Amino acid sequence: MINYTDELRKHNLKATPQRLAISDALYINGHMSIEVLYELMLKKFNSISLATIYKNINLMMENSFIQEVKIPNAKSVYELTKTAHSHLVCDSCGEVEDVTIDLDAIIDEAKQISSFKIDKANLVLSGVCKNCQ
Amino acid sequence: MINYTDELRKHNLKATPQRLAISDALYINGHMSIEVLYELMLKKFNSISLATIYKNINLMMENSFIQEVKIPNAKSVYELTKTAHSHLVCDSCGEVEDVTIDLDAIIDEAKQISSFKIDKANLVLSGVCKNCQ
DNA sequence: TATCAAAGGATAAAATTTATCTTTAAAATA
DNA sequence: TATTTTAAAGATAAATTTTATCCTTTGATA
Numbered sequence: 001m002i003n004y005t006d007e008l009r010k011h012n013l014k015a016t017p018q019r020l021a022i023s024d025a026l027y028i029n030g031h032m033s034i035e036v037l038y039e040l041m042l043k044k045f046n047s048i049s050l051a052t053i054y055k056n057i058n059l060m061m062e063n064s065f066i067q068e069v070k071i072p073n074a075k076s077v078y079e080l081t082k083t084a085h086s087h088l089v090c091d092s093c094g095e096v097e098d099v100t101i102d103l104d105a106i107i108d109e110a111k112q113i114s115s116f117k118i119d120k121a122n123l124v125l126s127g128v129c130k131n132c133q
Numbered sequence: 134m135i136n137y138t139d140e141l142r143k144h145n146l147k148a149t150p151q152r153l154a155i156s157d158a159l160y161i162n163g164h165m166s167i168e169v170l171y172e173l174m175l176k177k178f179n180s181i182s183l184a185t186i187y188k189n190i191n192l193m194m195e196n197s198f199i200q201e202v203k204i205p206n207a208k209s210v211y212e213l214t215k216t217a218h219s220h221l222v223c224d225s226c227g228e229v230e231d232v233t234i235d236l237d238a239i240i241d242e243a244k245q246i247s248s249f250k251i252d253k254a255n256l257v258l259s260g261v262c263k264n265c266q
Numbered sequence: 267t268a269t270c271a272a273a274g275g276a277t278a279a280a281a282t283t284t285a286t287c288t289t290t291a292a293a294a295t296a
Numbered sequence: 297t298a299t300t301t302t303a304a305a306g307a308t309a310a311a312t313t314t315t316a317t318c319c320t321t322t323g324a325t326a
Contacts, residue, residue, distance in 0.1 A: 068205070068206075070203035070204070070205065071203070072201070072203065072253075072255055073201075086243070088243065088247055088249050088251070090249070097247065099243055099246060100246075101242055101243055101246075103239070105238075106234055106236070106239060106256070109234055110219070110221065110232055110234055110258050113232060113233075113234075114221055114230065114232055115262070115263040116221050116230070116258070116260040116261065116262055116263070117260045117261045117266055118258050118260035119259065119260050120258065120259040120260070121256065121257075122205055122256065122257040122258070122259065123254065123255065123256050124254075124255040125240065125243050125249070125251050125253065125254050125255070126251070126252065126253040126254075126255065127249040127250045127251035127252050127253070128250045128252075129248070129249055130248035130249070133250055
């Protein structure tokens with residue numbers, strides 16, 4: 001189990017028990033929706049407010065401690081910020097998995113055929129996971 | 134100006150004036166948020182209900198006549214369904230543009246390094262458009 | 267043109283997210 | 297370590313977004 005105290009502070013976030021628990025939950029589960037995160041946090045803090053979840057998720061996003069993953073036809077999930085990567089989503093069970101793919105060639109291609117100055121690429125691949133196949 | 138009557142019917146959607154106007158608006162503007170679409174439709178139908186917008190957007194999505202485009206740090210926009218393509222988003226003005234890039238190589242790579250059966254790829258590139266540069 | 271299922275409008279209700287206010291606690295400092 | 301300060305937590309109201317309901321109107325088919 002990692003202690004996220006320093007990591008939170010590096011992002012200008014006070015290391016409260018609630019934030020440490022959110023960090024742990026995201027580390028363990030990888031990706032979580034607001035709803036699922038709240039349910040889980042209730043087990044640890046029986047009087048945690050849903051507002052605390054929202055306030056923390058928003059602040060943690062502003063401070064780049066976590067990131068939102070928007071998924072086609074599903075609710076957003078959140079993950080700890082790591083090195084750039086893409087996502088695999090199972091259309092059957094909703095499971096989200098990280099996958100590291102080099103998108104530089106894609107970005108270069110887009111730069112050539114458009115007049116945009118491109119700096120980020122966001123890729124979500126959909127399919128069926130091993131379990132659901 | 135295209136007449137979307139037949140196109141709507143092909144998707145099992147009655148060709149009402151409201152739906153024809155929504156289709157036209159999406160054709161002309163490319164991508165629109167619920168909010169912007171509603172504002173625009175109000176100009177044409179001064180008593181159109183917001184519920185009509187939502188009901189139509191949802192039904193049109195279910196029938197694959199339109200598609201939602203989820204954008205990082207912004208509200209979703211909707212577009213008429215066309216052949217598969219990716220999107221460019223301007224971080225400055227929010228403008229969304231279509232871009233066609235072959236993602237087969239990316240999908241193949243993902244298949245090799247994961248146990249998923251992948252069938253779709255959703256790519257959103259972020260940057261700064263010509264106008265905002 | 268008559269019929270019928272579906273869509274529109276108005277609006278209530280539900281769901282989601284944000285704001286406010288008071289209490290509590292983390293962090294900095296003496 | 298005690299004190300002070302600032303921010304976060306909890307409770308809850310408010311705002312926003314989305315869906316449901318109900319009645320009226322209309323598009324599609326015969």
